[in-house]
Amino acid sequence: MAFALRNQDGGSDAAPMADMNVTPLVDVMLVLLIVFMVAAPLMAVGVPVDLPKVQAKQLNDQKPPIAVSIDAEGNFFIDQKAVAADSLFDELNSASENDKERRIHVRGDKNAIYGKVIEAMGKINGAGFTKVALVSEAPNAPTPAAARPAQVR
Incomplete structure (x- = not known):
């Protein structure tokens, strides 16, 4: 803690200062933070071992998701294939x-009718699928031409 001393003549011009100086505490905490940030990735590494090679199939056989797209006119697409709403x-x-x-x-296209997107989600839920996600773009991200569904007439 910091404090003020009295004058030489015995009188006091100001009350004792009882504020704590937190600058050294902040300095120590920042140094500890940097030490832990540098040391944390090194602690996660296990013992180096030479793993055997096997001819086994991966356990988590993740298939790519199915993309259901709704364009601005309300047409439905599964991946790149146009489908009718009833099928x-x-x-x-x-x-x-x-x-x-x-x-x-x-x-769903940002200009698509909201009801068409909800209709698609209802049909997906009605089909028994439980892992359904809505896809959006990050702000200022360009739309790749390959990601747009092909127009089938």
Whole structure:
């Protein structure tokens, strides 16, 4: 703690200062933070071992998600293939090979009618799929031409 001393003549011009100086505390905490930030990745490494090589298949066989897209006119697409609204249920089952745990990404055009996006999500839920996600873009991110569904007439 910091404090003030009295004058030589015995009188006091000001009350004793009882404020704590926190600058050294902040300095020590910042040094500790830097030490832990540098040391933390080094602690996560285990003992180096030479792993054997095997001819086994991966345990988590993750299939890519199925993309259901709705364009500005309200047309439905599964991946790049245009589908009718009433056959969306059957097309999803065939695209997923009846795997109800398959991930579905719903991509709605920003100018699409809200009801069409909800209709697509309702049909996906009605088909029994539980892993459904809405896809959006980060601000100022350009849309790649390959990600846009092809127009089928």
